[in-house]
Amino acid sequence: MVTPDPIPNSEVKLATFMPVLAQKQGTHEAVLLFLLSFINAKLFNLVMNKKEAEELIDKFFRGKHSKEEVGKIKNLAMSYQIKLGNKRKLFCNRCYSMNLQVKGIKNNIKRVECKDCMHIFRWKVN
Numbered sequence: 001m002v003t004p005d006p007i008p009n010s011e012v013k014l015a016t017f018m019p020v021l022a023q024k025q026g027t028h029e030a031v032l033l034f035l036l037s038f039i040n041a042k043l044f045n046l047v048m049n050k051k052e053a054e055e056l057i058d059k060f061f062r063g064k065h066s067k068e069e070v071g072k073i074k075n076l077a078m079s080y081q082i083k084l085g086n087k088r089k090l091f092c093n094r095c096y097s098m099n100l101q102v103k104g105i106k107n108n109i110k111r112v113e114c115k116d117c118m119h120i121f122r123w124k125v126n
């Protein structure tokens, strides 16, 4: 496990943004807003660097997860501009379900069916 930065970038941004908020709408409200956005960032694991995000995504795709979780991890990858590459083949690109079944391989085309929305994908092999 990598130890997180003492002052991650997003926290610095929030801290510099705070005085601006204080001027605009009373100090009390600004402090509350700052705390809320900080807690949100912690909850949704936004306070981390790209390497940590890549590790999280790598670990995530080793197991089975729900559609909602796959959607969240896809958004996370997009926000950090991380390419999913072959991991894209582990979930349905229509409904994000990981419940896929291989239907067969013909002429170097692998057919995979999503068990949730019955959509069939074709991957080229070799």
Ligand SMILES: [Zn+2]
Residues within 6 Å of the ligand: 092, 093, 094, 095, 096, 097, 114, 115, 116, 117, 118, 119
């Ligand atoms: Zn699907």
